[in-house]
Amino acid sequence: MRLRNIPGSREAIAASSWCIQEPEEAKGGWKGIFGNENPIHIEIGMGKGQFLMRLAKANPHINYVGIEKYSSVLLRALQKMEESPIENIRFIRMDAEDLCQVFGEGEVSRIYLNFSDPWPKDRHAKRRLTSRQFFSRYQAILDRGGAVEFKTDNAGLFDFSLEEVGAAGWKLDGFTRDLHHDAAMGKGNVMTEYEERFSAMGNPIHKLIASR
Numbered sequence: 001m002r003l004r005n006i007p008g009s010r011e012a013i014a015a016s017s018w019c020i021q022e023p024e025e026a027k028g029g030w031k032g033i034f035g036n037e038n039p040i041h042i043e044i045g046m047g048k049g050q051f052l053m054r055l056a057k058a059n060p061h062i063n064y065v066g067i068e069k070y071s072s073v074l075l076r077a078l079q080k081m082e083e084s085p086i087e088n089i090r091f092i093r094m095d096a097e098d099l100c101q102v103f104g105e106g107e108v109s110r111i112y113l114n115f116s117d118p119w120p121k122d123r124h125a126k127r128r129l130t131s132r133q134f135f136s137r138y139q140a141i142l143d144r145g146g147a148v149e150f151k152t153d154n155a156g157l158f159d160f161s162l163e164e165v166g167a168a169g170w171k172l173d174g175f176t177r178d179l180h181h182d183a184a185m186g187k188g189n190v191m192t193e194y195e196e197r198f199s200a201m202g203n204p205i206h207k208l209i210a211s212r
């Protein structure tokens with residue numbers, strides 16, 4: 001993602017009631033933040049939030065938390081929420097490495113990873129959101145029936161991710177290398193911003209679902 005530092009983005013995030021300002025304090029108490037007992041689904045690396053907002057509108061009985069590392073990117077999602085608020089969404093500006101400080105054991109029911117950064121150098125493999133190191137963080141916060149859903153157009157990252165699912169001791173519930181031509185895996189698919197861009201260029205979209 002092309003990143004520009006947008007002046008005032010940190011201040012806007014600090015002032016936004018859609019953003020959880022001290023997420024560590026929410027650990028174990030996310031249902032209280034939403035004020036209901038609905039399940040919590042998170043997207044890590046949500047970008048400008050198109051996917052999360054579409055999901056949240058379609059599923060008012062699920063609470064969504066969008067996680068994004070960069071203020072300038074998150075600001076775009078906040079601006080959309082100001083124009084058209086969605087009650088079952090909150091955002092956190094943070095690096096996903098700190099996930100276990102923010103969500104308690106079994107507090108999350110589903111994790112979405114969409115078009116995650118590939119970190120192509122081998123020495124950076126553990127930074128990939130589908131590395132075994134990240135699967136162990138996901139294991140700590142997911143509930144019993146919890147699952148991870150991952151989409152990408154990057155075949156190399158996808159192959160790596162398939163291997164990491166096994167190496168982490170997880171099971172593969174399904175996968176496809178051409179989501180938009182796979183009736184079963186593509187059913188109900190919600191497009192992300194990157195997915196729209198890359199599929200318009202003719203790139204096949206890969207998807208896997210993994211659970212513990």
Ligand code: SAM
Pocket residue numbers: 001044045046047048067068069070073094095096097113114115116117192193194195
């Ligand atoms: N998911 C969106 C989509 O599919 O349109 C955006 C994809 S963009 C390529 C990846 C996003 O993940 C960027 O906004 C980036 O800042 C964010 N990101 C990457 N690593 C992250 C991390 N460790 N924690 C939180 N966000 C991260």
